[in-house]
Amino acid sequence: xxxxxxxxxxxxxxxxxxxxxxxxxxxxxxxxxxxxxxxxxxxxxxxxxxxxxxxxxxxxxxxxxxxxxxxxxxxxxxxxxxxxxxxxxxxxxxxxxxxxxxxxxxxxxxxxxxxxxxxxxxxxxxxxxxxxxxxxxxxxxxxxxxxxxxxxxxxxxxxxxxxxxxxxxxxxxxxxxxxxxxxxxxxxxxxxxxxxxxxxxxxxx
Numbered sequence: 001x002x003x004x005x006x007x008x009x010x011x012x013x014x015x016x017x018x019x020x021x022x023x024x025x026x027x028x029x030x031x032x033x034x035x036x037x038x039x040x041x042x043x044x045x046x047x048x049x050x051x052x053x054x055x056x057x058x059x060x061x062x063x064x065x066x067x068x069x070x071x072x073x074x075x076x077x078x079x080x081x082x083x084x085x086x087x088x089x090x091x092x093x094x095x096x097x098x099x100x101x102x103x104x105x106x107x108x109x110x111x112x113x114x115x116x117x118x119x120x121x122x123x124x125x126x127x128x129x130x131x132x133x134x135x136x137x138x139x140x141x142x143x144x145x146x147x148x149x150x151x152x153x154x155x156x157x158x159x160x161x162x163x164x165x166x167x168x169x170x171x172x173x174x175x176x177x178x179x180x181x182x183x184x185x186x187x188x189x190x191x192x193x194x195x196x197x198x199x200x201x202x203x204x205x
Contacts, residue, residue, distance in 0.1 A: 019183035029065035057186035083123035152177035
């Protein structure tokens with residue numbers, strides 16, 4: 001069965017509105033995360049909370065910065081580290097074959113953690129499902145992420161050329177750019193999460 005593929009230019013364009021809707025919440029979220037990331041154990045929950053924030057954005061919800069401290073984040077504790085272990089081993093092994101397979105596999109598995117948290121499925125199933133939903137779309141994912149980085153870098157670089165106040169505008173551009181990058185990721189999560197639901201339903205039918 002043919003599935004609709006993610007549109008590169010539409011994703012880049014639509015992310016602007018989503019980023020503006022959440023920019024203040026995301027800035028506060030990053031500040032709260034930065035203040036607490038050094039606290040053992042708590043930093044696991046807040047890291048998982050960051051992924052949940054992206055998932056919330058993918059559903060069109062406004063991000064709640066305090067949600068990174070939700071106790072429910074810790075219910076993913078074991079599977080989260082188990083999945084990170086599988087990701088590290090698999091990608092490292094693939095990278096031994098002249099690096100390129102490692103890059104491709106990292107793209108193929110890039111939505112596994114989101115699927116783990118959003119769908120509540122096992123780590124191995126997350127890897128398989130992430131691989132399946134990205135089939136035929138890896139170059140699109142790569143193009144979206146490349147264009148996002150180039151766009152943020154270009155704006156920040158141009159603002160840096162402004163005499164005297166350039167550095168201030170550059171810092172602001174980077175902060176807003178981070179919110180934009182998260183919005184881009186959220187739109188990709190939305191697309192591949194819906195595709196994952198369709199694939200799962202077809203397999204169970």
